Amino acid sequence: MESKRIAAEKAVELVKDGMKIGLGTGSTAYWAIQAIGRLVKEQGLGIQAVATSVQSEQLAKEWGIPMMPFAEVDMLDLTIDGADEVDAELNLIKGGGGALLREKIVAAASKQLIIIVDESKDVQQLGKFPLPVEIVPFAYELTVKKLQQLGCELKLRHNGEELFVTDNGNYIADCEFGDIKDPAALHDDLNRIPGVVDNGLFIDMASLVIIGSADGEIRSKTRQ
Ligand SMILES: O=C(CO)[C@H](O)[C@H](O)COP(=O)(O)O
Numbered sequence: 001m002e003s004k005r006i007a008a009e010k011a012v013e014l015v016k017d018g019m020k021i022g023l024g025t026g027s028t029a030y031w032a033i034q035a036i037g038r039l040v041k042e043q044g045l046g047i048q049a050v051a052t053s054v055q056s057e058q059l060a061k062e063w064g065i066p067m068m069p070f071a072e073v074d075m076l077d078l079t080i081d082g083a084d085e086v087d088a089e090l091n092l093i094k095g096g097g098g099a100l101l102r103e104k105i106v107a108a109a110s111k112q113l114i115i116i117v118d119e120s121k122d123v124q125q126l127g128k129f130p131l132p133v134e135i136v137p138f139a140y141e142l143t144v145k146k147l148q149q150l151g152c153e154l155k156l157r158h159n160g161e162e163l164f165v166t167d168n169g170n171y172i173a174d175c176e177f178g179d180i181k182d183p184a185a186l187h188d189d190l191n192r193i194p195g196v197v198d199n200g201l202f203i204d205m206a207s208l209v210i211i212g213s214a215d216g217e218i219r220s221k222t223r224q
Pocket residue numbers: 024025026027028029081082083084093094095096097098099100103
C-alpha cells in the first residue's frame with residue numbers, strides 16, 4: 001500500500017495549475033486522485049480532469065476535482081494511471097481493474113502517460129499477468145474461440161456467479177500467453193479479431209514509470 005502511495009504522490013508533483021489531467025483507475029491511481037483532490041481542496045489547484053472509469057470519476061467528484069466533458073478535450077497535459085506489468089521498454093499490461101478501454105482512450109489523448117506502480121509490477125518480460133481483452137457480448141463464445149486459437153489459456157472474468165461487465169457494457173477475457181516475446185505483434189493480432197474491442201497491451205504509450213518500493217525508495221524509468 002505504502003509503495004503505491006509514494007509512487008502516486010511523486011507523480012502528482014508533476015501536476016501544475018491550469019493543466020488538463022486524465023485520472024487512472026485502480027488502487028494505485030486511487031492515491032493519485034486523493035493527492036490531487038487534496039491539492040484542489042487545500043491549495044486551490046486549478047485543474048480540469050477526465051476519468052477512466054465510473055469508480056474514479058466518483059472518487060474525483062467526492063474530492064471536488066473539477067471534471068470536464070470529453071467534448072472539450074483536444075489533448076490532456078498528462079494522465080496518471082497504474083499498470084499490472086511494466087517491461088524495460090515501458091510497454092504495459094493494463095486492465096486488471098477492467099478499465100483498459102477507457103484507460104487507452106484517455107492515454108492516447110494525453111501528451112504524457114505517467115505510470116505509477118509498486119516494484120512487483122516491474123518485469124523483464126510481459127506475460128505473467130493474464131492479459132485482459134475486452135470483448136463485446138454478442139457471440140462472445142466465437143470471439144473466445146478465436147482468442148484461444150492465438151494460443152492462450154483463457155478465463156472469462158466473473159463477478160461472483162455473473163460475468164464481469166465493464167463500464168462499456170462488455171466482457172473481459174483474461175488470456176494467459178506465457179512470456180510475451182513480441183507485445184506489438186500480439187497487440188495487433190488480438191485487435192484484428194472481430195468482437196475484440198481492445199486489449200490491455202499498451203505499446204509505446206507510457207512516457208514515465210514511477211516505481212515505489214516498500215522501503216520508501218522511489219525509482220523511475222523513462223522511454224528512450
Ligand atoms: O489497468 C488498471 C485497471 O484497469 C489498473 O491500473 C491496474 O490493474 C493496476 O491496478 P492497481 O493499481 O490496483 O494494482
